Amino acid sequence: MITKMNESNSFPSLRRFPAEWERHDCVLLAWPHEETDWNYILPDARRCIAEIVKALSVDECVMLVGPAELCLPSIRGQGFDPKRVKFVDMPTNDTWARDFGALTVEVDGSLRLLDFKFNGWGLKFAADKDNLISSRLAGLGHFAAPMENRLNFVLEGGSVESDGEGTLLTTAECLLSPNRNGQWGREEISAYLADAFGFTHQLFLYHGALLGDDTDSHIDTLARLAPHDTILYCGAGEPENPNHAELLKMQEELxxxxxxxxxxxxxxxxxxxxxxxIDGEVLPATYANFLITPTRILLPVYGQPRKDFLAAQTLKIAFPDHEVVAIDCTPLIRQHGSLHCVTMQFPVGAVAGIENGMWIENNSLD
Structure with missing residues (x-):
């Protein structure tokens, strides 16, 4: 997994992108507010995010970001435990922490945060504030690990899956999008990802696009890596489902x-x-957009009892020792995302101000 020379050019560095199921310091989310696209269903969106926060804060810390004047009163109204949940005041465009959040790698055994450029999924939506969140958090001293500026490259966390052992699972439609890094082809992008993350085994899927997906086929909506050389993937469903044919091609590709x-x-x-x-628009609902913590899996469900139950039982095959927590993400799918999309985990040692799984700094929620 030797991929990059260090600053002195005297010896190569060893890089590793941890798997999601490894131990976390905390999970980052952004609180919905009136100046986001959630304004027309704001109470529903806040209830959904609050349920995710409460589920996470059972056994790990949560960091919430957003403009204080628009977010703090409603956050305080949720009654979150300030020892587990911390709020940081800063401007935001939206709530998709998976895609604007920094990605954490190990470099020669120490953690480092990679700050990539976020351009609203290929210039589709405004992202000027969200693109600055990681650097602002670092500037305010909220990270214990140093930050590595990678703003010359557009990358969203939802587009890359790691097994923690050097394997990348991703999609060609997203990573080869001309509005992200259009000057580079697959060979150049693969070399860049090997350099940044230490990927030694890269798997690109070319099928599986869901109708209504604004991300150009993020892998976290389609297929997820799990321990023991396992991939959980979105089945093709019934033949009458409009996504059936494309997902069947993806299954064959897998x-x-x-x-x-x-x-x-x-x-x-x-x-x-x-x-x-809704209103003639097919939404990209998927059970693959779950979040893995060291002990639990937060599963998005959509008010479909039979399939919601089957998805939870299926996850137990790959993660038999994890508790599966189902969260109704119907509000999130109305904005074309789901549970994994609104969360970004940070491994133990990446975040400042945490001791024994609790926030130890002054907290505006106290």
Whole structure:
């Protein structure tokens, strides 16, 4: 996994992108407010985010960001435990922490935060404030690990999956998007990702685009890496589902992928939610957009009891020792995202002000 010379150019550095199921310091989220696209369903969006925060804060810390004058009164009204939940005042465009949040790597055994450019999923939406959140958090002293400026490259956290052992799972539609890093082809992008993350085994999917997906097929809506060479993926559903044909092609593509040792992956099929359509628009609902913590899995569900239950049971195949916590993410899908999209985890040692799983600094929620 030797990928990059250090600053003195005297010896190569060893990089590793931790798997999501490894130990966390905390999880970052942004609170919805009136000046975001959530304003028309703001109470529903806040209830959903609050449920995610409460589920996380059972056994780990949470950091919430947003403009204080628009967010703090409603956050205080939730009654979050200030020992577990901390608020940081700063401007935000939206709530998609997975995509504007810094990505954490190990470099020669120490943590480092990578701050990539976030341009609103290929210049689709305003992102000027969200693109600055990671650097602002660093400037305010909220990170214990140093930050590495990677703003010459557009990358969203939802587009990359890691097993913690050098494997990348991603999609060509997103990473090769001309409005992200259009000057580079797959070979150049693969070399860059190997340099930044230490990826030695890179898997690109070319199928699976969901209708209504603004991200250009983020991998976290389609297929997720799990321990023991396992991939959980979005099944194709019923033939009448408008995503059926494309997801069937993705399933066939997944059967051709091989581990670094040349073996097929263990493939576990998640159900595909029934079509959710609002005002004639098909929304990209998926059970693959779950968040893995060291002890729990937060699963987005959509008011479809049979499939919601089946998705939870399926996750237990890959994570038998994890508790699965179902959270109704119907409000989130109305803005074309889900649970994983609004969260970004930071490994232990990345965040300042945490001791024994609690915030030890002064907290505006006290």
């Amino acid at each position: 059967t051709t992928l091989r581990t670094p040792t040349g073996m097929p992956y263990n493939l576990i099929e998640l159900p595909l939610p029934d079509k959710i359509e």
